[in-house]
Amino acid sequence: MTLQTRPGHSNRPDPAAHIKLVVSDMDGTLLTPQKQVTHHTLNAITALRHAGVPVCLVSSRPASGIEMYLEALKLDTPYGALNGGSIFNPDRSLRSQLTLPTDIVQEALGLLQGHNIDAWLFRGHEWVITNAASPYVEPESRAIKQTPNIVPSFKTMLAGVGKITASSSNYDAITQQEAEIGALLKGRACVAQSAPFYLDITPLNANKGYALHQLADFYGIAPHEVACLGDMNNDLPMFKAAGMAIAMGQATQTVKDQAHFVTAANTAEGWSKAVTEYILPRAAKAD
Template structure:
């Protein structure tokens, strides 16, 4: 780590000693590079359930790309899609959603076009694409099992957009646009990479930190009682909110410096190891605390 990164890590508040909720990223975190869930991860999910600790997923994925894992994980909890811009109940109904200002959408599209990044628009369950042959369209379609809606132009589709993704195999270009578009949209949107090849632009309050606050409120607890696990820049906002933050082993030094702990990589059971060694020893069953009114809203939570 650099001097600055060491300073960031040193400035963190002490990690929480009591955890009642886990909020996890998916790609690069809960999932292997092949987008699979390991047997050890399933055992860790079951251990959380037995400890009375709900598990909620928050991802840059659209809702369907998250829901596709619910059966294998046995989840019946609320979750955050589009980097937390859309919060859904356990029954998959929308709890809250945010949208980008149309002007910010157009400014972003202009920047992505100038710098040769493919643009995708997400609105509710829609995935709008204007370049069907883009390098990452087919891999993404297979990953999230959603068919893109191919459009000749994004004109007329600027309202109600929950997320824009810019994609390119030029990782340096994606990193540069994170900075440039971030400056362009400062005060209007959240801009962060969700992978080396994806840049996500979401409404200003649509970040994973906001999702953690909403999910904690849903369960009637303080964010200081939440443990978060992630690996990319878009996970840092939830690290800043949570009482316990854990970076995956393959995370960059910049991301890892803003987490309390770093676990193994997602190629080496990092998620399960984090649950086993860092979360479960701090677990306090949600059932040991009186339920607040906010926890009985539509989409009543089940166990993890």
């Protein structure tokens, strides 16, 4: 079989027997490492549509980075940006939005600056940076098809922040800051890696589990009727909320341990294989 059951030391309930909605991460999951969508993935989405099962995207990306794929994927469903802190309707209008308190923004920026780690702010549809020479600015700009607003200081940009992203080519530093900043902001904000080189700081309830609940509510179904797919620590809140959680093959062991099933990597059609082997057999026609 393509997929593997979870290791068994997780105390998760058994996977749901009936699935009415799929909620998926994008980078490292739905997309290839080259940020492309394969024809196998498109066929799997079509098969889900015929089975009456919508597909919704939830990503750490800003809205523009999600919307650029909707037409190619033929999706007219709601979606969650900034790790689920901003939920958009199918017509791309804003449904709900959570933002960080300004004191937490200041504290987080101070911590990152103290470790010489670049920080980016996402405010609504705006992406704000202070260091244009950061190694990840140019590839991120290509990936989300958005040009950042370069400012000399974040001093006047502290309000309305939906996400702070720390970026560094020092992967160990990002992992260390996930633990340190996570501990310092525990109970006040969500802190999780969205890639080996990115650390996201979002409002306390702005996580993919919150987004999954919002999207399930949009369709009038229960969270246990939702299947989700992901590969990074920021996907774990939706793993916990969903009735079926599927980890990508290249995911960390921590993520795999919290999944019901492990599929192939995103380099080997893991998304479409997961849909074919585990979701479609459990698809229940939506009312």
